[in-house]
Amino acid sequence: MCQQEKDVLGQLGIVVHEIGHALGFYHEQSRPERDDHVYINTDNILGNYRSNFDIVHAIENYSVAYDLSSVMHYRSKAFSAKGNTTIATKNLRYQSVPGQRDGLSHRDILANMIYGCTDTWLKNCNRSSEICQNEGFTGRDCKCVCRSGTSSPNCAKVTFDYYNNLLQEYTEVVTNGTVITSPNYPSEYERSK
Ligand SMILES: [Zn+2]
Known part of the structure; x- marks a missing residue:
């Protein structure tokens, strides 16, 4: 069990996440290959909590792909010292995905199925x-x-890729020169439900 997780997860997510720990699951971002998927901005993490972001080499992944949307994944500003991003996704389109709060992701369930x-x-x-x-x-x-x-x-x-329904509504791939503005700029864009 980890400390102060209320601050870094959504409401339903908290319950499911903590049950996950009780069942023996580690944090998704502790997987050995996490550096292929996210950057950990150590300088932005509250000093006492840096070890929460350590890689755990013993994690068994049951051949299920790394999952930014796992209920066991921290959000992008988890344990942030000054509100800056602590976990940045290597694919910029996926920055809204880590720490989704709707319960188990498909891959969370898949790993459990393979396990049991x-x-x-x-x-x-x-x-x-x-x-x-x-x-x-x-x-x-x-x-x-x-x-x-x-x-x-x-x-x-x-029909569409794994994270598609978790992307911000205005996420687009821009291929031609254009002017784009983010809703709510310069404040953070709030995803509507
Ligand atoms: Zn946790």
């Missing part, structure tokens, strides 16, 4: 291996549980 249930459920469904694609997995009713942006029957059709 998939083998049994595959067997009950007379499947020798997983037929669901693109991070989908076989559910209790033998249907594929697909991530958002992919669709049934086997999650084979990909």
Whole structure:
């Protein structure tokens, strides 16, 4: 369990996150390959809390991809000394994603399934291996549980990428010279729900 996590997570997220710790899960940003996905701005972290951002080499990831939207991932300003970003995503489009507060992400559930249930459920469904694609997995009713942006029957059709529905509404890739303004500038843009 970690200290003062109320400050760095949303309301429902707090409960799920702390249950995650109770079940033995580490922080997502402690995964050994996290530097491929985020920059940790150590200088911006409150002095006593820098160790919360340490890499833990013993983490078992069950071959589930790193997940900025995991309920076990800190938000971008977690334990900030002066309100500056402590966790910056390497892909700038994803800066709004870390520390989402809506409970378990698809990959959180996928890791749990692989850890505990998939083998049994595959067997009950007379499947020798997983037929669901693109991070989908076989559910209790033998249907594929697909991530958002992919669709049934086997999650084979990909409509949008994993983080798409967590991006700020105005996130765009600009390919031509243009003038852009951020709503609420120069204050921080608040995502509307
Ligand atoms: Zn925690």
